[in-house]
Amino acid sequence: MTTEVRVPTLGESVTEATVATWFKKPGDSVMADEMLCELETDKVTVEVPSPVAGKLADIVAPEGETVGVDALLANIAEAGEAGAETVEERPSAKKEEAAAPAPAANASDSVDVMVPTLGESVSEATVSTWFKKVGDKVEADEMLCELETDKVSVEVPAPAAGVLTEIVANEGDTVEANAKLGAISSSGGAAFEAPAPEGQTQYDRPEAGNAGPQRDIEDAPSAKKAMAEKGISRDAVTGTGRDGRVMKEDVAKAGSAAAPKPAAPAARAPVSADDENREERVKMTRLRQTIAKRLKDAQNNAAMLTTYNEVDMSGVMELRSTYKDEFEKKHGVRLGFMSFFTKACSHALKEVPEVNAEIDGTDIVYKNFVHMGIAAGTPTGLVVPVIRDVDAMSFAEIEKAIAEKGKRARDGKLSMAEMQGGTFTISNGGVYGSLMSSPILNPPQSGILGMHKIQERPVVVNGEIVIRPMMYLALSYDHRIVDGKGAVTFLVRVKEALEDPRRLLMDL
Incomplete structure (x- = not known):
């Protein structure tokens, strides 16, 4: 049985998008909600998650192709169908299953932080700023993060007092209405430790910023795209995200330090290397x-x-x-x-x-x-x-x-x-x-x-x-x-x- 991956709703008056980047290739195993590809419209960048766990069977819309709303992007062979074959092709699967941490004793105390209602005809927003980091204590109604839509900024308060145990949507990520942003342990999280990414145990988790061969950390999709565009190797970037995850701003820092500088876009007037070093490039806000x-x-x-x-x-x-x-x-x-x-x-x-x-x-x-x-x-x-x-x-x-x-x-x-x-x-x-x-x-x-x-x-x-x-x-x-x-x-x-x-x- 296969599951179709289709273009999501792109927003009011937006009818088509361009496939910018595929993060997976046919034959790759994927987890539910793992980012498969990134679409670009004339307004925003939209990440497309996997609807199910399984294996990417084929890609229907390659990079650079223009697609309409609800168009078919790819097909996924569900994990249940792949059965033993999937496990056989992924020797680490059994290890991951065995190493999967047991649910925390206070899991029932976890409270999800969700994207609030954004307003009429607004279906998505960009996470602009997190005021807290994983492990920080928070009070009820204390501001956790700020979202930016194409018209207004929306502050997201803590739904309960406790410890911020998880950040799902990082700064720069695009999120839909009612999507999960993070989680809070309302019990206080006295013994809190950030969980290892799936497929890792606490013993083989690298330190933050470690880009060694043992790493098995999923970098931010926007960071992957930025590295591909700038031609920067992953080993040249120091990740500042959780467990060393590379964020988009990490790529920007690595790019500014790299030499030689990438050629200026054709639309820009030529600038000298000295002038370019004194420039600052800032992405336009959605507003x-x-x-x-x-x-x-x-x-x-x-x-x-x-x-x-x-x-x-x-x-x-x-x-x-x-x-x-x-x-x-x-x-x-x-x-x-x-x-x-x-x-x-x-x-x-x-x-x-x-x-x-x-x-x-x-x-x-x-x-x-x-x-x-x-x-x-x-x-x-x-x-x-x-x-x-x-x-x-x-x-x-x-x-x-x-x-x-x-x-x-x-x-x-x-x-x-x-x-x-x-x-x-x-x-x-x-x-x-x-x-x-x-x-x-x-x-x-x-x-x-x-x-x-x-x-x-x-x-x-x-x-x-x-x-x-x-x-x-x-x-x-x-x-x-x-x-x-x-x-x-x-x-x-x-x-x-x-x-x-x-x-x-x-x-x-």
Whole structure:
């Protein structure tokens, strides 16, 4: 009886992948859940585990081949079918069976650490950081590790107090929702010792970093791939993982010390050896990869155009200065500029609804509500939390929502639901000192307003030159839906509302 190995679900909107590396060859024995091969998509690298124990009968999709979701990759002859033949071909099998350690007395006290729910439409994450190592004591709810999805970071707390006895998913590994990350001995693990890898006894287990001939340790699949790509021998790498397991970062260290340096990729400009020694190569985070893809998709798919105007901020600044103390005392939140811009855009969107619409195939979907995206910078990249039904909110409600969403964004606590469903976006580059820029659309939205730095400039008012606090406004829009007249009208309405904030109170 054979078991098929098929391409797993690759993620939302991802339909195909390339077979990057096979870690096994036909005839090799495999254990259940042992990594067989690695697939690469345009977003992530996906490891494919063995569904059963047995022998790899054949490989249907070789390295370099493009495969679709659920395509057949290989077949495995199950261990039960191989019977004595499998054992005969692996003389160490009997030894492994005899040497297999007996279950620990406190095995029933072991608590699995699992990947938490990642959010709607998110099926996998990357283990970015472990805060604990095997053998460390942990408290209940203490942070064990951090996972990174293509949108948010997720912290994984300890489900119980005890000792971390096992780490299954190492830093850099890709894990699926509800996959096992590690295990905790809730009894305290007084006599804890990291178990030897299957096929080893405690007597022939090498010391960490030992790459001698007696080693029988399965290196991280990502490390194997990196060694193959860099042409680095396993003996040239010192493993820092458990029992000397080689991790991806170990290969990077060995590669930086090796000579000669590998040739630069053809796409890069030539660099001298001295310059290359001073470079640092860091893999893009999943969030940064997603940001890059979405921004490029927006440029490729939309007929994007930007129109500009400027606004005299004197009226808003005067009103804010007059009422900010009383406002904060009553509502418990500061009165900022964002609530004025949010209100002004909500009013303008009602007059020019095509800026609040989106294209769906050959249809235009008009939104009779405003879910405002407020772009926020975080240490890991730009995210856009959404404030729902902002057109029905008061100034105080808007300020509270912006403050709360901004804090959650900086702390990496935003859920997927909080960043979905926006109909229009405001981006404030002025907080970083930007004087003028052209914001990029946030698909499938058709409009985004760019705010900029408030700067005193000479302007002509009633025939006289005066100094006023001015801000440039930029509206980027999808010209497939929004005509130039509509875009200019929208920006003029925003300008009018901000220069005379009383219009907002009068709903004009």
